[in-house]
Amino acid sequence: xxxxxxxxxxxxxxxxGVAVFRLSGPRAxxxxxxxxxxxxxxxxxxxKRRLYASTPEGQAxxxxxxxxxxxxxxxxxxxxxAPLPTSPLKVGGEEKIPLDDALVLYFKAPAxxxxxxxxxxxxxxxxxxxxxxxxxxxxxxxxxxEPGEFTRRAFDHGKLDLVEIEGLADLIAAETEAQRRQxxxxxxxxLSSLYESWRGPLISALxxxxxxxxxxxxxxxxxxxxxxxxxxxxxxxxxxxxxxDNHRGEMLRDGLSVAIIGSPxxxxxxxxxxxxxxxxxxxxxRAGTTRDVIEVKLDLGGYPxxxxxxxxxxxxxxxxxxxxxxxxxxxxxxxDLKLIVFDGAVWPDFDATVAEQIDAEAIVVLNKAEFAxxxxxxxxxxxxxxxxxxxxxxxxxxxxxxxxxxxxxxxPGAQPALTRLRHRAALERCLxxxxxxxxxxxxxxxxxxxxxxxxxLGRITGRVEVDDVLDLIFRExxxxx
Ligand SMILES: Nc1nc2c(c(=O)[nH]1)N(C=O)[C@@H](CNc1ccc(C(=O)N[C@@H](CCC(=O)O)C(=O)O)cc1)CN2
Ligand SMILES: Nc1nc2c(ncn2[C@@H]2O[C@H](COP(=O)(O)OP(=O)(O)OP(=O)(O)O)[C@@H](O)[C@H]2O)c(=O)[nH]1
Ligand SMILES: [Mg+2]
Numbered sequence: 018x019x020x021x022x023x024x025x026x027x028x029x030x031x032x033x034g035v036a037v038f039r040l041s042g043p044r045a046x047x048x049x050x051x052x053x054x055x056x057x058x059x060x061x062x063x064x065k066r067r068l069y070a071s072t073p074e075g076q077a078x079x080x081x082x083x084x085x086x087x088x089x090x091x092x093x094x095x096x097x098x099a100p101l102p103t104s105p106l107k108v109g110g111e112e113k114i115p116l117d118d119a120l121v122l123y124f125k126a127p128a129x130x131x132x133x134x135x136x137x138x139x140x141x142x143x144x145x146x147x148x149x150x151x152x153x154x155x156x157x158x159x160x161x162x163e164p165g166e167f168t169r170r171a172f173d174h175g176k177l178d179l180v181e182i183e184g185l186a187d188l189i190a191a192e193t194e195a196q197r198r199q200x201x202x203x204x205x206x207x208l209s210s211l212y213e214s215w216r217g218p219l220i221s222a223l224x225x226x227x228x229x230x231x232x233x234x235x236x237x238x239x240x241x242x243x244x245x246x247x248x249x250x251x252x253x254x255x256x257x258x259x260x261x262d263n264h265r266g267e268m269l270r271d272g273l274s275v276a277i278i279g280s281p282x283x284x285x286x287x288x289x290x291x292x293x294x295x296x297x298x299x300x301x302x303r304a305g306t307t308r309d310v311i312e313v314k315l316d317l318g319g320y321p322x323x324x325x326x327x328x329x330x331x332x333x334x335x336x337x338x339x340x341x342x343x344x345x346x347x348x349x350x351x352x353d354l355k356l357i358v359f360d361g362a363v364w365p366d367f368d369a370t371v372a373e374q375i376d377a378e379a380i381v382v383l384n385k386a387e388f389a390x391x392x393x394x395x396x397x398x399x400x401x402x403x404x405x406x407x408x409x410x411x412x413x414x415x416x417x418x419x420x421x422x423x424x425x426x427x428x429p430g431a432q433p434a435l436t437r438l439r440h441r442a443a444l445e446r447c448l449x450x451x452x453x454x455x456x457x458x459x460x461x462x463x464x465x466x467x468x469x470x471x472x473x474l475g476r477i478t479g480r481v482e483v484d485d486v487l488d489l490i491f492r493e494x495x496x497x498x
Contacts, residue, residue, distance in 0.1 A: 022048065023162040024154045026147060033142030038150060040136040040159060041129070041167055048157045049123060049136045054113065060125040068121075068138065069113035070153040116153060117146045131167055132174025172479065179479035180209040183437060187270060194319030199269050199429055199436065208433040209478050211259075212440075215252050215447075216474040222248045223467045230464060246455060249467070253451040256444055259435060266434025267441075268353060269427040272314065272321035275419065276348045279358035280368045281305050281329025284384040287406035288358060289313060289326040292416070298326045305329060308341035310348050317416065320423035325352070330371055354422055355379040359401065361389030380418050386410050440477050447473035 022042030028035070040048055046057055053066040120139040129135035140146050155161070168185065171177045177185065184203025191197040202208070222245045229241060277285045281304035289298050293313040299306055307328050315322040325348050328341030349355055357374055359367050362385045375381055383389055383401040387408060402418060404411035435441055447470045454466030 022159050023166055024151075024159045025162040025167070026151070027137075028142065030144075030147060031142075032144060036140050036142035036147050036150075038138040038140065038154070039167060040138070040154070041131045041133045041162075041170060042159075043134065044157075044159065045134040045136040046123060046125075048154065048159055049121060049138075051157060052116075052138070052153060053121065057123050058121065060123050060128070063120045063122050063139075066119060066121045068116040068119050068140070068150065068153070070116055070149065070156065072112050072114060116149050117141055127174065130176065131170040132176050133170060178206075178209050180212065180440070180477060181206050183439075184208065187436065192314070193316045193321045195269055195427060196321055199266065199434060202429075202433050203436060208436070208440075211433060212474055212477050213480075215256065216471060216478075216480070218248050219252065219467060219471045219474070223464065223471055226460065226464045226467065230460060242460070245463070245467075249451045249455050249470075253448055253455070256448045256451070259432065260441065260444055260448070262430075262435055263426070264435075265427055265429065266436040267438065269321070269429070269434070270436055272323040273354060273423045273426055274352045275322055275324040275354045275356055276345075276352035277324065277326050277356045277358060278345065278349050278371065278374050279329060280360065280371055281331055283329065283358045283360040284406045285329065285358050286311075286326050288356075288382075288384060288404070288415075289324065291406050291409070291412055292324060305331070305333065305335070305338050305341075308337055310344050315419075317420040317423050320420065320427050322419060322423055324356070330368065330374075349374055353426060354419075356419070357381045359383050361385035361387070361403070361405075364389050378422070380415070380422065382411075382415060443473045443477045 020043065022040060022044035024038055024040045027037040027039045050057060051071065052068045054069060055066060058064040058066075117140045119141075122137040122139070124130070124135040124137075126132060126134045138150060140150055151161075168177070168182055172179070172182060181204055184200050184205070187200035188197065188204050191200050225241060226245055229238070277289060279285050282302070286298035286300045286307050289311065290296050290300065292315060297313050298311045305328070307326055309328075311326040313324050313326075315324055327345030327348055328338065330342055330345060331338075333339055333342065355374055355376065355378070357371065357379050359371070359382070361383045364383060381401050382404050384404055384406055386403040386405040387410070389403060402411060402415055404415050406412075435444070450466045450469040450473065454463045454470065457463035457466055
């Protein structure tokens with residue numbers, strides 16, 4: 018498999034100023050020489066080169082294009098009627114058809130992203146150019162890369178570990194500033210270093226214990242056992258603290274989930290539309306308009322927030338509305354934060370079941386503020402935020418309150434945050450083994466627990482045999498990465 022030389026379009030297919038092809042593998046350099054008809058450029062220095070496709074003399078020119086837009090029949094006629102502006106070169110019995118003027122780059126192994134010979138072709142980004150270059154590469158027996166295959170090769174050659182690769186995937190997926198920052202730290206190895214800094218002392222404790230066990234004639238020195246226990250204790254405390262992070266890193270990846278909850282007709286959908294800056298949900302004067310949960314992604318000061326409009330809570334004979342209310346309550350239950358809305362036009366009348374939804378974290382607003390002037394605006398010993406989805410009054414304060422909650426929930430500490438359930442599960446396994454090991458009755462069992470702890474940590478970065486988790490991780494990449 019990895020003897021193959023692979024290629025992929027690293028930029029989105031379609032029409033753009035520039036398209037980048039990446040090639041990786043033992044025949045990448047040869048392919049570059051064939052395409053340009055010139056010697057290899059200095060590694061890591063971009064040069065402009067014309068790319069050519071080869072065709073044996075006397076044979077008809079291959080149909081142009083392919084899958085993009087034009088059928089095969091019209092390809093032939095296009096070619097007859099409108100020859101390419103630059104005439105073919107003749108080199109040693111072969112005709113060379115010019116494809117495009119490109120910037121090309123050669124990365125000599127092992128100093129490349131994958132650790133193999135890598136070539137980049139920066140062509141013009143038109144569909145016909147992309148198709149022609151892909152065809153020329155295929156004609157040179159290069160194979161289209163599978164999703165994530167470049168990164169897989171980087172892993173296989175020790176360029177990146179699994180945590181860095183997951184950071185890279187998150188970096189590409191990052192939609193907000195805080196997500197980008199967290200992912201970059203992880204891709205740069207900050208989280209890997211933390212996990213490796215725990216694995217190191219455990220490995221050396223294990224090695225020393227095993228050495229001692231291997232010589233049963235000699236008694237295990239008390240000092241050694243105390244040192245091993247001390248190491249295990251310190252690391253269990255650190256891992257425990259790392260795990261007790263209220264899921265901030267995981268939440269930053271997913272976005273803070275906010276549920277808008279309230280009675281029918283209080284203006285929940287109107288508020289959602291205001292926050293989204295578009296008419297995402299239907300608004301009407303009829304109570305019971307919204308049935309489905311309507312989700313909108315917001316970027317609040319760089320923090321990702323997934324805000325959901327829901328059906329107004331009330332008893333209803335309508336079974337569709339009943340289902341909507343069920344979904345609203347479920348969303349409220351699973352949300353990280355509730356935005357509870359009351360109606361200023363009827364205030365201080367409100368529904369007790371809605372008030373029951375108020376918890377310590379909830380943001381509570383009184384909408385239709387223009388009707389609420391002069392009325393007392395406190396409820397269950399907390400102040401209400403006065404807003405109007407109609408006039409925009411109080412919206413800045415609401416956005417500020419949401420942003421503040423998001424920052425508090427998602428902001429990373431000095432230490433890089435735990436970002437994935439995969440890591441959490443492995444750390445919990447590690448912690449369990451360490452705790453058991455601390456109370457192990459005999460030294461052989463303590464050593465076995467240490468071994469399990471080391472293994473659990475090793476699986477996170479992939480410093481050990483992990484074939485079963487690899488596929489999972491690489492599958493989330495797109496082709497060309
Ligand atoms: N044109 C282009 N832009 C790109 C990439 C790329 O592959 N090509 N990248 C791809 O994701 C990112 C940059 N990441 C890269 C990571 C490592 C190496 C590399 O050549 N590594 C060598 C040498 C390191 C050095 O000299 O500093 C190595 O690790 O040995 C290149 C790019 C983003 N921008
Ligand atoms: N005056 C005034 N009217 C508002 C305000 N916000 C919403 N409305 C109106 O109140 C009515 C109900 O608004 P919606 O946003 O559909 O209310 P909802 O809470 O989503 O209602 P359901 O989906 O039925 O639960 C509409 O006629 C809105 O135009 C406001 O701040 N001031
Ligand atoms: Mg609604």
